[in-house]
Amino acid sequence: MGLPNANGDLSTEVEVDAFRRLFPLHFYEKHLLESISPDARPLGRARETTIALGAVASANGSALAKIGSTTMLAAIKMKVMTPSLETPDEGCIVIDFHMPPICSPIVRPGGPAEAAPVVAKQLSDTILSSGMINLKELSLVSGKAAWMAYLDIYCLDADGALFDTALLSAVAAFSHLEIPVVSLNDDGKIVLSEEQGLSDREPVNKEKRKINLSSVPFSLTCVLHKNYILADPTAEEESIMDTILTVVLDSSSQLVSLHKPGGTVLAYTSAIQVS
Amino acid sequence: MEVDREDGRSQNQLRPLACSRNILHRAHGSASWSQGDTKVLAAVYGPKAGTKKNENPEKACIEVIWKPKTGQIGKPEKEYEMILKRTLESICILTVNPNTTTSIIVQVVNDDGALLPSAINAACMALVDAGIPMKHLAVAICCCVAKSGYVILDPTKLEEQKMKAFAYLVFPNSVRSVLPEGSLRVEGEPIENGIITSVTHGIMSVADYFYCLERGRAASVKLSDFLRRNLQQQSTDSSRAG
Numbered sequence: 001m002g003l004p005n006a007n008g009d010l011s012t013e014v015e016v017d018a019f020r021r022l023f024p025l026h027f028y029e030k031h032l033l034e035s036i037s038p039d040a041r042p043l044g045r046a047r048e049t050t051i052a053l054g055a056v057a058s059a060n061g062s063a064l065a066k067i068g069s070t071t072m073l074a075a076i077k078m079k080v081m082t083p084s085l086e087t088p089d090e091g092c093i094v095i096d097f098h099m100p101p102i103c104s105p106i107v108r109p110g111g112p113a114e115a116a117p118v119v120a121k122q123l124s125d126t127i128l129s130s131g132m133i134n135l136k137e138l139s140l141v142s143g144k145a146a147w148m149a150y151l152d153i154y155c156l157d158a159d160g161a162l163f164d165t166a167l168l169s170a171v172a173a174f175s176h177l178e179i180p181v182v183s184l185n186d187d188g189k190i191v192l193s194e195e196q197g198l199s200d201r202e203p204v205n206k207e208k209r210k211i212n213l214s215s216v217p218f219s220l221t222c223v224l225h226k227n228y229i230l231a232d233p234t235a236e237e238e239s240i241m242d243t244i245l246t247v248v249l250d251s252s253s254q255l256v257s258l259h260k261p262g263g264t265v266l267a268y269t270s271a272i273q274v275s
Numbered sequence: 276m277e278v279d280r281e282d283g284r285s286q287n288q289l290r291p292l293a294c295s296r297n298i299l300h301r302a303h304g305s306a307s308w309s310q311g312d313t314k315v316l317a318a319v320y321g322p323k324a325g326t327k328k329n330e331n332p333e334k335a336c337i338e339v340i341w342k343p344k345t346g347q348i349g350k351p352e353k354e355y356e357m358i359l360k361r362t363l364e365s366i367c368i369l370t371v372n373p374n375t376t377t378s379i380i381v382q383v384v385n386d387d388g389a390l391l392p393s394a395i396n397a398a399c400m401a402l403v404d405a406g407i408p409m410k411h412l413a414v415a416i417c418c419c420v421a422k423s424g425y426v427i428l429d430p431t432k433l434e435e436q437k438m439k440a441f442a443y444l445v446f447p448n449s450v451r452s453v454l455p456e457g458s459l460r461v462e463g464e465p466i467e468n469g470i471i472t473s474v475t476h477g478i479m480s481v482a483d484y485f486y487c488l489e490r491g492r493a494a495s496v497k498l499s500d501f502l503r504r505n506l507q508q509q510s511t512d513s514s515r516a517g
Contacts (some may be wrong), residue, residue: 115351117349118350118353120350121351127476129476
């Protein structure tokens with residue numbers, strides 16, 4: 001290791017990887033001056049995104065979404081339940097977000113990660129308030145039976161932009177969802193009907209149908225550092241920058257959510273730039 | 276547009292504010308903040324030695340514990356804790372006492388709408404009472420957008436539930452400084468025009484959001500004046516033992 005030169009800057013003396021670990025902020029600032037991020041993305045571009053539908057064969061709807069290295073698996077299971085008295089025509093969606101220790105070295109077993117309940121709540125707020133799913137579609141027999149959709153999202157690899165990937169996988173799983181066929185049996189209960197040829201029971205819904213999605217929400221997470229806005233940060237970038245901002249828009253350009261917990265002061269002009 | 280609100284307030288009118296500091300004697304700093312019927316109590320203990328496992332030891336660390344009025348601690352409480360933590364981290368000067376932890380405990384006494392902004396205001400006053408070094412104060416406000424498009428400030432719980440969307444906004448307080456004008460600008464705008472925190476819920480258009488920001492900014496000036504008067508008054512007539 002050499003001695004720092006006149007500017008107190010070890011960058012010419014030290015290997016790139018060591019410099020990245022020791023002085024992460026300077027490392028990023030040098031890149032930001034050239035308007036580029038260390039993985040050669042221009043500042044405004046997000047990482048490569050892939051979605052695979054139907055990843056879990058036993059679930060009613062599922063999807064695997066990847067943004068860069070962040071990977072999330074979402075799966076939906078449908079169960080029949082009696083709707084509440086206040087909303088007899090509506091079904092219900094329960095959203096749960098898990099961060100098992102496989103996803104990141106920061107998460108250890110014996111207690112949920114710090115970020116997990118926050119992302120879970122943000123997700124359920126966004127999905128329910130964006131009006132993407134019309135809960136009345138989930139109703140079977142008014143007042144007696146309705147669908148409850150259990151949406152579970154597992155984070156398999158946490159490399160930044162957790163909320164974006166989770167939302168993407170949830171929306172993809174809903175688009176892949178097929179509501180199974182059920183029929184009313186003699187006791188008046190709803191059962192899953194396996195074969196099509198049973199004639200003694202009248203099926204309640206004729207065929208497997210897909211659920212209608214309206215106004216799908218999209219989200220983008222950015223980090224702000226001085227005058228630079230860096231879109232779609234990795235976990236390393238998220239941890240050194242102090243300001244993270246997530247904007248969710250739906251397909252009609254309405255703002256569903258703008259989530260900016262703390263961080264440096266954001267002037268109006270930057271807020272306009274982001275949206 | 277004239278709007279009828281249940282308690283007779285106008286669109287931009289805030290509920291009566293009340294704040295008292297130094298109410299808990301064991302805590303290093305404490306404050307109680309009430310906006311109308313929403314009341315929140317905040318206590319500060321710190322700085323204590325040592326930071327938590329994953330935190331940076333070169334800076335002070337802030338830990339927030341949120342206690343709801345009833346029920347168990349669940350996901351909404353964790354989310355509030357995280358938002359409060361990030362907001363307070365950005366207003367405190369963290370490099371003054373490295374490798375220490377400051378704990379802030381927030382207890383909800385009554386929830387009648389605009390709970391998170393009241394908690395942020397209470398926590399800020401408690402930090403002042405404890406003497407934790409800060410860059411500036413934070414003032415928090417809640418704005419709602421109704422289905423018909425008008426914006427109201429500081430809703431009660433009933434109003435919040437009827438609204439299409441609402442936003443919690445936190446601004447730095449307005450500065451009355453002795454320095455020349457040009458030194459406190461961020462990107463060419465005065466520093467008080469920025470937002471520290473924004474959490475929105477529900478769908479609203481982008482234009483509505485900016486309108487909320489403007490209204491919130493104007494109301495935060497009134498809130499900052501209230502804070503300033505409250506702090507000056509209590510510092511002249513309180514005598515603390517020790």
